[in-house]
Amino acid sequence: MIAVIAEPRDGTVHRGSLEAIAAASQLASRPPIVVLAGTGLEHALSALAQIETGGIFLLEQSIAGHEARAVVTRLTDWIREAGPELVLAAHTYWARDVIPRVAARLRCPLISDCTAIRNGEGRRLFTRPLFRGKLTADVAVEGPWPHLATLQIGAFSSDSVQSSTESAPVTRLLTTRAADDSAGIADPPFQESTPSIDLSRAEKIVAAGRGIQDAKQLELVGRLATAIGAEVAASRPLCDAGWLPLDRQVGSSGQTVAPRLYVALGISGAIQHIVGMKGAKTIVAINKDSQAPIFEIADYAIVGDLNDILPALITALADD
Numbered sequence: 001m002i003a004v005i006a007e008p009r010d011g012t013v014h015r016g017s018l019e020a021i022a023a024a025s026q027l028a029s030r031p032p033i034v035v036l037a038g039t040g041l042e043h044a045l046s047a048l049a050q051i052e053t054g055g056i057f058l059l060e061q062s063i064a065g066h067e068a069r070a071v072v073t074r075l076t077d078w079i080r081e082a083g084p085e086l087v088l089a090a091h092t093y094w095a096r097d098v099i100p101r102v103a104a105r106l107r108c109p110l111i112s113d114c115t116a117i118r119n120g121e122g123r124r125l126f127t128r129p130l131f132r133g134k135l136t137a138d139v140a141v142e143g144p145w146p147h148l149a150t151l152q153i154g155a156f157s158s159d160s161v162q163s164s165t166e167s168a169p170v171t172r173l174l175t176t177r178a179a180d181d182s183a184g185i186a187d188p189p190f191q192e193s194t195p196s197i198d199l200s201r202a203e204k205i206v207a208a209g210r211g212i213q214d215a216k217q218l219e220l221v222g223r224l225a226t227a228i229g230a231e232v233a234a235s236r237p238l239c240d241a242g243w244l245p246l247d248r249q250v251g252s253s254g255q256t257v258a259p260r261l262y263v264a265l266g267i268s269g270a271i272q273h274i275v276g277m278k279g280a281k282t283i284v285a286i287n288k289d290s291q292a293p294i295f296e297i298a299d300y301a302i303v304g305d306l307n308d309i310l311p312a313l314i315t316a317l318a319d320d
């Protein structure tokens, strides 16, 4: 049995938890068991109502507040009791707080920030980044169950979550105050920034990468986007440099997008960028390096210098 620890968030469940459910469904013939732990779980439960699961467990706390230790105790007890072979969770700030503690208490392996999981060669292989994403490694875990893994946000598509018309059985385990609950007062949950622009709804996106070298070129990016009615987005280095606001960043630590058209300008195609846009229907990539990894997923590859191509493209569109 595979279990997914879903994260209650703002009256619903974190998007990454749906991605974890999709990942679990692909790995096993039976739908996963979903576990929700914390307080105020009823709203989060309703967000799972239309999703195919093998059952939902609510580990409710009798006191309010995010108390990592209390959640850890309940999850650890539940995993010991239920005995899943694999436990998945999205690699969120909440999970980074909770899941390693659960793994330590269970004395079981945890593979964090996975970008893929596959069954093969008689064992399960977990793909995860190394050296700040420069390399990826396939990790095989030895030793008894359970194995725990967190999944990089955007690495799996929540679109492939199976919907269901029948409600899965829900088991409510209301726990009273445990000894651990009072062992620490937790800070408020880490607030991830709320994007003011929702790129996930954009039909067309023109995204700029480090191949864009100055403000003049950035202006051309904007003109190209206007010409085709697209939103402007960027890879992380451009947002880090302050060239575009952070809410325009696409990738594992930015937004996940799935437009009809994604035009990647001077973007190399690092995994952290790819996971945020690989769901685009048509990808056009322009890069002067014919070996750039972005071309592996591009539908249309234009090898050349943006200094030449960008003005020519804008002129051609204006002439249309």
Ligand SMILES: Cc1cc2nc3c(=O)[nH]c(=O)nc-3n(C[C@H](O)[C@H](O)[C@H](O)COP(=O)(O)OP(=O)(O)OC[C@H]3O[C@@H](n4cnc5c(N)ncnc54)[C@H](O)[C@@H]3O)c2cc1C
Binding pocket: 132, 133, 208, 209, 210, 211, 212, 234, 235, 236, 237, 238, 249, 250, 251, 252, 253, 254, 255, 265, 266, 267, 268, 269, 270, 271, 272, 273, 276, 286, 287, 288, 289, 292, 304, 305, 306, 307
């Ligand atoms: C924990 C973590 C999270 C991350 N999250 C994200 C994320 O959310 N989003 C993200 O994008 N990155 C993220 N990154 C960074 C990621 O690893 C890459 O460093 C980044 O995506 C590279 O951006 P880039 O492709 O614009 O730049 P580069 O990798 O430097 O690529 C620039 C490309 O432009 C091309 N080029 C240069 N000049 C020209 C020209 N004149 N004409 C045409 N082509 C040209 C080059 O050939 C090159 O391929 C993250 C990294 C880490 C460690």
